[in-house]
Amino acid sequence: MDPSLYMQYSPPNGLPQESKLATYMNHSATPPARSLNQSLNHSMSQLSLESSPPAIRKVFISEFVPMNYFALPPPTNLLPESPENSPPTTMVPVPNIQVHQENVGGTTYFYSTNEALNASGAMNSSASLVNSDSCRGVNPGPSASTSYAPQMFCSTPSHMVPGPMMSKPGPEQMIGAGGGPSPSSAYSAMYTPTHLGPNLMMPKPVPGPSTSYASQMYCATPSLMVPGPMIGKPGPEQMMGAGGGPSPSTSYAAQMFCAPPTHMAPVPMFPKSGLAETFYTPETIRAEIYQRDKDIFVMPYQYIELPEHVEMYTELIPLECIGPHSLTSSYRVAHRQTGEYFAMRRLHSYASIPNARIDLWKQLDHPNVVRLLECFPTAAFGDNSLVMVYDYHPGCETLMSKYIRNNNMGNSSDANGTLHDPFSSDPDAPRPYTHQKNAMLRALACGALLPEAVLWSFLVQLTAALRAIHTAGLACRTLDPTKVVMNGCRVRIAWCGTADVMDHSHGIDIVQAQQEDLVALGRLALALAIRSIHCDNLAASMDLVARSYSPDLQNLIIFLLTKSPGRRTVTDLMPMIGARFYTQVEALERRADVFEEQMSLEMDNGRLLRLLIKLAVVNERPELNMDPEWSETGGRYMLKLFRDYVFHSVTEDGRPWFDMSHLTYCLNHLDSGTNTKVMLMSRDEQSVFVVTYAELKHCLNQAVEDVLHTAVL
Numbered sequence: 001m002d003p004s005l006y007m008q009y010s011p012p013n014g015l016p017q018e019s020k021l022a023t024y025m026n027h028s029a030t031p032p033a034r035s036l037n038q039s040l041n042h043s044m045s046q047l048s049l050e051s052s053p054p055a056i057r058k059v060f061i062s063e064f065v066p067m068n069y070f071a072l073p074p075p076t077n078l079l080p081e082s083p084e085n086s087p088p089t090t091m092v093p094v095p096n097i098q099v100h101q102e103n104v105g106g107t108t109y110f111y112s113t114n115e116a117l118n119a120s121g122a123m124n125s126s127a128s129l130v131n132s133d134s135c136r137g138v139n140p141g142p143s144a145s146t147s148y149a150p151q152m153f154c155s156t157p158s159h160m161v162p163g164p165m166m167s168k169p170g171p172e173q174m175i176g177a178g179g180g181p182s183p184s185s186a187y188s189a190m191y192t193p194t195h196l197g198p199n200l201m202m203p204k205p206v207p208g209p210s211t212s213y214a215s216q217m218y219c220a221t222p223s224l225m226v227p228g229p230m231i232g233k234p235g236p237e238q239m240m241g242a243g244g245g246p247s248p249s250t251s252y253a254a255q256m257f258c259a260p261p262t263h264m265a266p267v268p269m270f271p272k273s274g275l276a277e278t279f280y281t282p283e284t285i286r287a288e289i290y291q292r293d294k295d296i297f298v299m300p301y302q303y304i305e306l307p308e309h310v311e312m313y314t315e316l317i318p319l320e321c322i323g324p325h326s327l328t329s330s331y332r333v334a335h336r337q338t339g340e341y342f343a344m345r346r347l348h349s350y351a352s353i354p355n356a357r358i359d360l361w362k363q364l365d366h367p368n369v370v371r372l373l374e375c376f377p378t379a380a381f382g383d384n385s386l387v388m389v390y391d392y393h394p395g396c397e398t399l400m401s402k403y404i405r406n407n408n409m410g411n412s413s414d415a416n417g418t419l420h421d422p423f424s425s426d427p428d429a430p431r432p433y434t435h436q437k438n439a440m441l442r443a444l445a446c447g448a449l450l451p452e453a454v455l456w457s458f459l460v461q462l463t464a465a466l467r468a469i470h471t472a473g474l475a476c477r478t479l480d481p482t483k484v485v486m487n488g489c490r491v492r493i494a495w496c497g498t499a500d501v502m503d504h505s506h507g508i509d510i511v512q513a514q515q516e517d518l519v520a521l522g523r524l525a526l527a528l529a530i531r532s533i534h535c536d537n538l539a540a541s542m543d544l545v546a547r548s549y550s551p552d553l554q555n556l557i558i559f560l561l562t563k564s565p566g567r568r569t570v571t572d573l574m575p576m577i578g579a580r581f582y583t584q585v586e587a588l589e590r591r592a593d594v595f596e597e598q599m600s601l602e603m604d605n606g607r608l609l610r611l612l613i614k615l616a617v618v619n620e621r622p623e624l625n626m627d628p629e630w631s632e633t634g635g636r637y638m639l640k641l642f643r644d645y646v647f648h649s650v651t652e653d654g655r656p657w658f659d660m661s662h663l664t665y666c667l668n669h670l671d672s673g674t675n676t677k678v679m680l681m682s683r684d685e686q687s688v689f690v691v692t693y694a695e696l697k698h699c700l701n702q703a704v705e706d707v708l709h710t711a712v713l
């Protein structure tokens with residue numbers, strides 16, 4: 001590396017030969033064989049990392065340009081909203097400092113001619129914080145440490161005095177939420193320069209729901225740490241590569257990534273308020289995602305009564321909460337080669353050969369239909385079962401269990417969710433209508449009914465599914481609340497094709513079956529509206545619907561339930577759905593917007609994670625190529641000091657100083673390789689280096705390249 005890249009400060013009486021700086025200088029004597037860009041590109045391609053996006057805009061947003069920094073002109077293109085653009089009134093003007101500059105053998109040395117400041121500008125330790133006065137360029141008071149150029153002092157990045165708490169999250173939020181600020185976000189822009197006093201030091205995180213939430217996430221449940229089967233164990237490049245997120249096939253990585261889902265139950269998800277909310281994944285999205293993770297990352301458990309493998313599938317976990325019955329059972333299974341999860345439906349003792357309609361089901365791919373992947377007979381269960389394999393959608397619940405069985409309105413189900421026979425001869429059994437009506441009226445009174453918009457959303461999605469099924473020449477034939485699953489806002493018809501497999505008569509009347517699908521949809525809509533499956537007394541049930549829902553919904557339900565001699569199609573429903581269809585489309589688009597926004601935030605987090613991994617790989621590596629001094633020399637030494645500067649800062653009284661603004665500011669600048677300068681001090685406090693982030697980035701990439709060169713990949 002070209003030593004002239006660094007602007008160094010050296011004590012006037014020369015470098016002590018034993019100092020780290022001298023070691024560094026010796027190691028840095030040879031110029032790099034390649035240009036910075038070449039090396040960078042090369043090392044990045046070696047790493048198979050997703051290139052960090054050019055962060056020009058980010059730099060402009062977040063870059064803090066000190067008032068008096070080696071006479072660099074302030075950038076003219078700061079965005080108007082950048083707080084750096086408008087110096088606050090509290091900012092104290094920095095004294096005009098005389099700088100003497102000298103180039104010796106390609107190294108530029110800077111000396112301050114301002115004796116007063118020279119004598120007093122001091123730090124307590126290599127990574128100590130300057131106090132607010134020093135940040136303002138005011139005499140920071142006497143110190144035993146070496147003096148150094150006040151302009152360096154003034155150039156001490158503004159993070160030394162943190163901005164108001166409002167503008168940045170507490171550490172627990174940062175660590176726990178996973179939703180870090182984007183370098184281009186207001187967060188980095190809000191990074192407040194030197195004008196804020198020490199009294200605005202970051203307050204201690206207030207213990208609360210977010211704290212416990214974060215700590216639970218942080219301390220991964222040990223059981224989750226135990227790597228699963230090594231199916232799909234990611235290589236290093238996968239781990240460090242783009243996205244870096246868990247995937248079903250990377251169970252190993254996923255367990256490391258996965259926060260223990262246990263926190264979801266006991267800790268209520270209080271939304272963060274104010275600005276913090278804008279930096280993090282909204283609680284609803286997080287809850288939804290963790291719910292799915294909880295489902296995915298449940299530790300495989302070998303059920304002794306279940307076979308270890310069913311053809312290419314393993315890790316069978318029963319899906320039914322009530323317990324399998326004699327006809328069918330369902331499992332979550334993992335593919336033995338890819339590690340991907342699937343939902344398996346076993347039809348007990350069915351040796352029938354799948355008919356042609358099953359092939360049609362396999363071709364059906366619709367967002368509201370759970371896709372059938374394959375269907376085969378097997379003896380793995382000790383009988384002649386027929387097995388149907390579907391896409392697995394984590395965190396699914398049936399409409400039955402979500403909205404009907406758990407309606408808390410005195411429905412005719414017991415604690416186990418078993419539905420009572422409404423026509424039971426037991427005199428104590430609930431009477432179908434009177435009981436239902438009373439329950440419904442109670443629900444009306446306490447607002448336990450589903451909002452109409454939710455019902456329309458279900459209807460739009462299910463009619464879309466039926467439309468696709470009927471267009472494919474098929475009929476669903478199992479449309480009821482126990483066969484419609486839901487996760488997030490999405491409903492899907494599950495276990496499609498099972499009726500076709502179980503039906504031995506090959507000559508079913510498809511048109512008739514499709515008409516029955518429409519009736520089944522009407523019954524499902526009515527059941528959801530009154531939150532009960534006991535709706536045989538149509539007049540009474542519709543009377544209840546009329547009390548709470550619009551005439552449009554009533555008309556649609558009546559249309560669906562009324563059998564007509566003519567053939568009706570799903571398209572006939574469109575005029576009744578009308579503009580509500582657009583409402584649904586708009587809601588989905590809004591949701592997609594939120595996810596895209598969150599994804600961009602998480603991409604930035606991934607970017608910073610990759611950077612941290614690189615730093616960690618290099619920093620204090622005990623040896624490389626039998627060289628125990630490797631990490632203590634050359635650019636690696638700079639990186640070590642940089643690591644101290646970023647992560648090990650302490651306050652004047654020696655307490656750790658933890659400021660997420662500082663961390664993200666530095667990492668973003670490092671990732672962008674900006675020309676912003678940073679002052680690093682050796683641990684013995686004898687040497688001070690002023691380097692640009694571009695140089696540090698170059699050092700980092702070169703060091704990682706060195707490691708990768710000899711690494712076993």
Ligand SMILES: Nc1ncnc2c1ncn2[C@@H]1O[C@H](COP(=O)(O)OP(=O)(O)OP(=O)(O)O)[C@@H](O)[C@H]1O
Pocket residue numbers: 319320321322328329330343370390391392393394395396397398482483485486494495
């Ligand atoms: N494709 C899928 N992905 C993930 N989970 C699913 C999928 N399909 C169904 N499930 C879940 O599997 C569980 C069991 O479904 P299943 O239909 O077997 O339940 P059931 O009420 O016992 O029905 P049955 O009495 O017909 O067996 C349900 O909680 C459902 O949410």
